[in-house]
Amino acid sequence: MLKSPKDVERIAEQAKKGLNQQKVRAMVCAGTGCLANGSLKVYGKLKELVSKKGLLIDLDMTEDACGEAHSGESAACGSDTPGGIGIAKSGCHGFCQMGPLVRIEPQGILYVSVKPEDVEEIVEETLIQGKVVTRLLYQDSPSGTAVKTEDAIPFYKHQHRVVLANCGRINPEDIREAMAMGGYHAIAKVLDEMTPGQVIKLINVSGLRGRGGAGFPTGRKWGFAEAAKSCKKYVICNGDEGDPGAFMDRSVMEGDPHKVIEGLMIAAYAIGADEGFIYVRAEYPVAVTRLKKAIKEAREYGLLGQNILGSDFSFDITIKEGAGAFVCGEETALISSIEGRRGMPSPRPPYPAAKGLFGKPTIINNVETLSNLPSIILKGAAWFKSHGTETSPGTKTFALAGQVVNTGLVEVPMGFPLRDLVFEVGGGTRTGRKFKAVQIGGPSGGCLAQDQLDVALDYESLRKVGAMVGSGGIVVMDEDTCMVEVARFFMQFAQNESCGKCVPCREGTKQMLALLTKITDGEGTEEDLELLEELALAVKDGALCGLGKTAPNPVLTTLKYFRSEYEAHVLEKRCPAGVCQALKSYSIDPDKCRGCTLCAKACPVGAISGDRKKPHSIDVTKCIKCDTCVEKCRFGAIIKE
């Protein structure tokens, strides 16, 4: 039990000493991506081999050895048994496609795509002898050189990690490791030295804006709730990351749950709340488990509960699991959902800061917003403002995905050029095909073309080009993607997720979807394009909540930047990307076809016929346009139009 702010420092020092006994330490990524790639087997084998050799040392052992678990003086502890090896599971490193990842400290070596059979070599060569296993290093393309440390990999080189600082560096299931890295130091400082008013003032000065999408100044939001008079107030952490293509909140909750808890505590102290909720998507089971464990640990250490660190501040957190409704990311809908009702938004005002959960003043902050708070408290507003732009200070985490070489989580200062993100950090398109578009901000964001690539990634610049930061999902598309189909895809999503409360969104998304489907089916007319635009603008103006107001963005931006593609669908009945089923047809180039029969064998409906070693032909009446023949043909003889 920690009884004063100074106790935080003491436990941190103790944990650091314990960790220092580990001469080397292997951190195996246990984020959702690496788990899927089998990282637990790698972890298990590492632990088994190292303990067989009697070299394994973990935090619990160091404390037991000193006989002072969780308390007492830490005088000479740890100094007499140097040379141990630590093996730990960590949260997401962000470079998911190269998983399972193993990071070796203190050298900072990153091994990628590690398999259980590589473990023995890692133990013998690296952990015991300190040598590098070159074949497991990241190979930089196109140069083909192996990159030794994580920091030197182009994917990481441009990043500036604040929110993600501990993700991949600590074991998220051990509160002591979080504390050794500075965890709970900010809340200790707040309780020791600052009044709620001072905290709000500091956050105001720092210029921190909500990372969930809209970018409302966090300090101002808090100010409203602090001013509201009520015997009961609530704080809520919004972890309902529903944007398809975004996974930064998941990674923070999985990789550094204590930072989220600490952030929520700071917010609660600032506005005078004693109860908090973390609302997590049901689709994130690992995040739910880690958060629950973290809350339990925090309670055991007295960091949650009554009179925290000997102060007057009492606070506790409950986890609420969502049940799969995108609209619950909207704050008033989220409140309804926590109250156990259908997650439908309500008109604002009253804003939740005045009348929120159970009718009491409530603050809802996004996971990433909250995770920025501890650093601002410890390092100050000036430090925070030294990153990013004048109006959008700090860093932002983006989830880079789609047809790009390097996919994963990227934290860069606000205002970072989009072009550099796609081509420097992301390494360009992975298919070798030409870059076509980048979709930013999920279903509420927009699609930007080559010409908009020089836009800076901050709130104002993105809004100017019709997109938005949103939660920060960035999906790269190459020339094989049909932009009309992408617009249809997002509209389908918005229509599915529309809660049905207000007419513009309920009916508007349905009609826009019908128009887009008509166009991708090859039945669209020029008038449909005008109607689509008019409808999109009407929904943008008329919808009740953020979901409806931003749902037309993908349509409006594709109409603006990829109009020629719409026109090809409507006027020439042609899909330039060869994606829309109704508009494509297949034939075989007799000059290129060698008659190898591979396509005829692969065709699931038997639409291809021809004699061996003679050019084949496709029966278009049977063809289901599944693309199988295109993939099978080794001579590029199938013509897709």
Add this chain to the structure above:
Amino acid sequence: MGKEIQQVFQRKFDKVNSIVDKHERKVSNLIAILQEIQAEYRYLPEEVLTYVATALGIPPATVYGVATFYTQFSMKPKGKYIVKVCDGTACHVRHSEKLRYLVREKLGLDDSKDTTDDLGFTLETVSCIGACGLAPVVTVNDDEVYGQMTPEALAIVLDQLIAKERAEQQTEEQQEKSDQRPARNGQAKELDDGKGCQGC
């Protein structure tokens, strides 16, 4: 016979009761209550919804409203293995629809039917599971995650799963047969407490 049915019902609602009690019969915990019930039954039987409404003192329409609002809840029985094909943006641009077609073809499902007749498999298309770096992604019962999937690789996974399910079904059938024998000899058969109940 009537008494036997009553007993089955009693046991079924015992479980529901304990879930409702665990959540202190609070209306604000309705979603969590329904989640736990669904974890138990693999779907939300209608009579259970009415029971929950009575237990919480709210109209059945409210419970029904919540159960139909959230995509996680199903009023129809789901299969033992739930195959989720992610169709988030990242998976979509990496051609996840091909994977969906493959699953449908392998399991004999279509637009109007997402669960196999023997309740072995359910196909779900989800909006994003947040593993975009591994797109396209398929999960089985949430605990098995398959990333960077191709139709060929998924075909192997599905074939193995189908074989596994068939084997399990056979074992269950044999189990049932051997269970029935003593019952015929006049011994009382242990009644199912509703766990694994599929369509009462």
